[in-house]
Amino acid sequence: MSATSPTTALETTRIVLAGKDHRRFTAPHGVTGWAILVGKAFVGLLFLVAALFPLAWMVIAGFKAKTEVLSTPFQFFPEVWHWDNYTKILGDATFLRTLGWTFLGAILFTVLSLTVNSLAAYAFARLQFRFQRTLWVAVITTMFIPGMTILLTSFIVVTKLAMLDTLAVLVIPGAASAASVFFIRQFYLNIPASLEEAAMLDGCGRFGIFVRIFLPLSKPPFVVMGITAFLAYWNSYVWPIMTITSPEKFVLQQYLAEFRTGRGSSELGLLMAGSVLAAAPVVILFLIFQRQIIGNIKMAGLK
Amino acid sequence: MTTQAIDERRAAKRRADRHRYRDTKLAYLLLAPVVILLGIFVAWPAVYAAFLSFQDWSFYKDPQFVGGKNYVDVLTDPLFVATIGRGFLFVLMTVPPMLVLAFLFASLVVSVSRRFATVLKVSIYIPTIISSVIASIVFVLIYTYDGGILNAVLAVFHIDPVAWIGDPAWALLSVAVPAVWLGMGITSLIMVAAMVDIPTEYYEAAAMEGAGWWQKTFYITMPQMKNVFLYLLITGFVAAIQQFELPLVMTQGGPLDSTTLPNLFIFNHFRNDVNVGYSIAAALLLFVVLGSVSALVFKFINSERLVD
DSSP states (O other): OOTTHHHHHHHHTOBOSOOOOOOOOOOOOHHHHHHHHHHHHHHHHHHHHHHHHHHHHHHHHTTSOTTTTTOSSOOSSOSSOOOHHHHHHHTOHHHHHHHHHHHHHHHHHHHHHHHHHHHHHHHHHHOOOTTHHHHHHHHHHGGGSOHHHHHHHHHHHHHHTTOTTSSHHHHSTTTOOHHHHHHHHHHHHTSOHHHHHHHHHTTOOHHHHIIIIIHHHOHHHHHHHHHHHHHHHHHOOHHHHHHOOOGGGOOHHHHHHHHHHTGGGTOHHHHHHHHHHHHHHHHHHHHHHHHHHHHTOOBOSOO | OOHHHHHHHHHHHHHHHHHHTTTHHHHHHHHHHHHHHHIIIIIHHHHHHHHHTTEEEETTEEEEEOTTHHHHHHHTOHHHHHHHHHHHHHHHHHHHHHHHHHHHHHHHHTTSOHHHHHHHHHHHHGGGGSOHHHHHHHHHHHHOTTTOHHHHHHHHTTOOOOOGGGSHHHHHHHHHHHHHHHHHHHHHHHHHHHHHTSOHHHHHHHHHTTOOHHHHIIIIIHHHTHHHHHHHHHHHHHHHHHOOHHHHHHTTTOSTTTTOOHHHHHHHHHHHOSOHHHHHHHHHHHHHHHHHHHHHHHHHHHHHHHHO
């Protein structure tokens, strides 16, 4: 792979922030028209069920008594809807502490990630400096290093830095992300230069421009990259099981996996309720910002 | 040329450079956090991995240079070679079905009303944000031999229960299903975005010539989306062959190693084997395979673009 190819490869798969969203929907006419519409609705429903069924089943199983989750003959709905799985897990101090601890880490991670990556994105998008191209290629190249190779040696590095079993080992190593720098830079490149010129006439420096003009306009890329970071932290499992050993510092996924083989192996309803509560925050977060997230999946230059 | 002229030229170049690189100080300050973090936690580990792969080393002793021994050990280890084959099988089980389903999904989404399209897009994306751990917990219960919903549904059609993740013949497929479930969202939405980008005029012209849905799909949609297919094929391949969280939680690689995918093999080795060099050599070999496949295909995409 030549030194420049990562950039070209990425520019090929560039994610663009603006795009059209037209469709080719026409109202049905005639019998065949209606038949096609019914067919489409049916196929659409199949997709809906396939996507949502496992989650729906998880929520419902959370309302079941211990023995009902896996019962023969099989029963989809519980005999009696038990709220106590949810109340019990919400009353569990360990679960709540883990939830709070993970939430705190995820917030710190998101803030750190957005801060360092947006600063770099601004520098690459707007500043003139020596070795700009070399640094850009170096940063982008890190995207192409596969996780497993560095997972093992990163573990050795954090061990030597005495970071094991601390919050820092979860928050710091993954915060800088070339993908995030790339995404935010792409957005900054599209901000018209005329905005800066006005600010410069008012005596604003290069950094002042970032704070006063770029940051206030950064909501769209920050929402997308912020949620990406939050999700990555919230759902991480492998890195925590390697680096966190004290049960009181476990993150959510680690706790769930432990719970599943321990107490949860007999109390399945409780395990399901815990899983629902662990998934709920990110699902809600997604539903709030779904328009921005889905709207930003646009591929250009790939046709 | 006089020294004065040379000096003048140098001074001019310095002035030009000073203008050209006028933001260097601030830029380096802003870049420092990212460059330092990527340096310590990505670049250095990568270099370190390359170094350790030629060493016999464990946490308990100093590294000792052994040349290509680790690589030879990895390549002659039938267990590792088997995991690569299994990895490719897993790719076949996940990527083609995902692409076909996503194409079908996208074709549906672009042809229904805006509101239904939104519902479909949001729903298909929800599994993407679910963690592998939760997906594993849910799917393992769905697969349970006695009392699981899958066997209960099969019983309605008078099909005998299957042990799914307990049966080496079915286990890999049983891990592939949640992998597709988790990966469908992003694949489908990229497909939708690409399909929406195809100019409507093409379809209008085809419709005037009396082309039906199949003809439009074969002669317009598919050729127009060639590169998207290729892109999704590669990213899908890279993601699938690196998958190991699902088998780690669902089956721990069993039964009889039937779900030990390459990265899970490496991960387990790293945790149990004192010679770290072996695991790292295996990881690097996998990276070489992945890197060359991706580079080849990207090269292919780019050359195609030049021809067009």
